[in-house]
Amino acid sequence: MHLQSITFLLKPHLHTWSGISFLSFICLISMILYLMMSKTKGVTYWPILGVLPCLVQNAHRIHDYCVDISNTHGLTKLAKGPFLDILYTCDPRNLEYITKTNFPNYPKGQEYNKTFEIFGDGLFNTDFDLWHGQRKLAGKAFASNNYSRMVSSLSKKVVEDELVPLLSKFVENSSTVDLEGIFMNCTFDVAFFSIFGRNPKCLSRHSPEHEFAKAMDDASEAIFFRHVTPHLLWRLCRWLKIGKEKKHHNAWETIDKYMAHYIALKKEELLQGGQERSDLLSSYIYFQKEKQEFTSGGDKFLRDSALALLFAARDTTGASLSWFFYSVLSNPAVEEKILDEMKNAKKSNSENDITTKKPWIFNSEDVKGLVYLHATCCETFRLYPTLPLNRKEALHEDVLPDGTMVRPKMMIITSTFAMARMKSLWGNDCLEFKPERWLTEDGQLSNEPMDKFYTFSAGPRMCPGKDFAFTLLKSVATSLLFNFQFELVKGHKVYPKPSLVLQMKNGLLVQVKRRVS
Numbered sequence: 001m002h003l004q005s006i007t008f009l010l011k012p013h014l015h016t017w018s019g020i021s022f023l024s025f026i027c028l029i030s031m032i033l034y035l036m037m038s039k040t041k042g043v044t045y046w047p048i049l050g051v052l053p054c055l056v057q058n059a060h061r062i063h064d065y066c067v068d069i070s071n072t073h074g075l076t077k078l079a080k081g082p083f084l085d086i087l088y089t090c091d092p093r094n095l096e097y098i099t100k101t102n103f104p105n106y107p108k109g110q111e112y113n114k115t116f117e118i119f120g121d122g123l124f125n126t127d128f129d130l131w132h133g134q135r136k137l138a139g140k141a142f143a144s145n146n147y148s149r150m151v152s153s154l155s156k157k158v159v160e161d162e163l164v165p166l167l168s169k170f171v172e173n174s175s176t177v178d179l180e181g182i183f184m185n186c187t188f189d190v191a192f193f194s195i196f197g198r199n200p201k202c203l204s205r206h207s208p209e210h211e212f213a214k215a216m217d218d219a220s221e222a223i224f225f226r227h228v229t230p231h232l233l234w235r236l237c238r239w240l241k242i243g244k245e246k247k248h249h250n251a252w253e254t255i256d257k258y259m260a261h262y263i264a265l266k267k268e269e270l271l272q273g274g275q276e277r278s279d280l281l282s283s284y285i286y287f288q289k290e291k292q293e294f295t296s297g298g299d300k301f302l303r304d305s306a307l308a309l310l311f312a313a314r315d316t317t318g319a320s321l322s323w324f325f326y327s328v329l330s331n332p333a334v335e336e337k338i339l340d341e342m343k344n345a346k347k348s349n350s351e352n353d354i355t356t357k358k359p360w361i362f363n364s365e366d367v368k369g370l371v372y373l374h375a376t377c378c379e380t381f382r383l384y385p386t387l388p389l390n391r392k393e394a395l396h397e398d399v400l401p402d403g404t405m406v407r408p409k410m411m412i413i414t415s416t417f418a419m420a421r422m423k424s425l426w427g428n429d430c431l432e433f434k435p436e437r438w439l440t441e442d443g444q445l446s447n448e449p450m451d452k453f454y455t456f457s458a459g460p461r462m463c464p465g466k467d468f469a470f471t472l473l474k475s476v477a478t479s480l481l482f483n484f485q486f487e488l489v490k491g492h493k494v495y496p497k498p499s500l501v502l503q504m505k506n507g508l509l510v511q512v513k514r515r516v517s
Ligand code: HEM
Pocket: 123, 124, 125, 135, 308, 309, 312, 313, 314, 316, 317, 320, 385, 386, 387, 390, 391, 454, 455, 456, 457, 460, 461, 462, 463, 464, 465, 466, 468, 469
């Protein structure tokens, strides 16, 4: 057939063909870029789609991807895509400015509030006046002596009555144990107890998985996917109630059911009077009665406040415990130093009890002087920050200390996981687990690393649960390391799972024996 006749036959379809050719051209370019990008570790721009394909391609390894971005582009990088205007920064000067100096210009933002909508007006999901009122209440409750005493005694109680007996059973059966699962249940029990004043006993081996805890896991998983899925897509799935959004919807119903139940129980208990309660829900109910101005909304206010605290406390601290044990067991010299420090503390505090056959449980006073243990906790929080991504939204145009221009509505992302792995911040040995970096030459705690330590954020929105996290970590660490000997299961690979909280993908499998000293 002649070329003209082919052209003639095709003429009516020319617009279709030019459309198809254009699309093919875009696909071809995109494929070439994709292949190039597969070898590139940082941020690559696609035609039309901007950085979106990079985000989608790396969602399954989001924390390592942040490390790649920092290693490729340095401390700060701008990224654009359809409906995306992101500033990625790990520069401590910028973080100091965002979290403290010009704090009012960097709220969480409406998009964040929408993504975390299940938390309603809970502390970490609000901005401006609503946040201010919530934070004032939380500040009072957290700062009270009653609260810190309660956290210490609850941690000791759960460790002594549940955790240590549970591990003793594993010793008898010589079975392999997933420490991460145990730690998640342990922190659920302690956090729940501190908020609602009752123990859900998740840790107890015979109780089935708590439906409430499972609903929290499902909601958390869905929220993570909202972070790595284009807004329009997850909103469509939410509307259709499909995929992760269906899980989110069901989890929301379950959570609401439990929250209503526990709030009603607590109110009934308070009405009946009796001894003073130090749990957070009781303090919130008392405050609610006293100061109506911050607490309009009745049970919804209580539901949102208590739920936010439970979420903020539970997985973060549970995961930190897992990374602590993983790091200590992988570094026998560190374990030896902690053991020596504990033995000295035990000798000086309880000479006459030294020969007891019962598992030894340290109390919060004994643990206070353990400087090397404190440095090991700090190093765990540095290398494995369990809230590894922090997000803010700019309100007005601004210029950051490093000279970067910020546009209104720009999303500002920080990866504390990547920060810990930057030589320019933590030195050539940044990848090593080294508690000594938190100590001075004469073995005292050093403040110097605090300038670049953002694991608990900083400024007015700094984590109010930092002391809780340290207390529980030390309580569990001392009692388990002193009484048991753990060995990582050979060949079991430990790495972070793609989630909001830095948990382990395959758990933490160990063999456990009773320690003979
Ligand atoms: C290792 C454990 C923990 C880590 C790494 C951690 C980290 C953080 C970080 C980075 C923030 C700031 C988040 C942001 O601005 O977006 C935060 C906020 C918060 N944390 Fe923690 N946290 C931990 C444990 C806890 C515990 C045990 C509690 C409660 C008992 C708690 C309660 C909160 C609350 C309520 C907020 C919101 C504060 C606000 O927005 O004003 N956290 N946490």
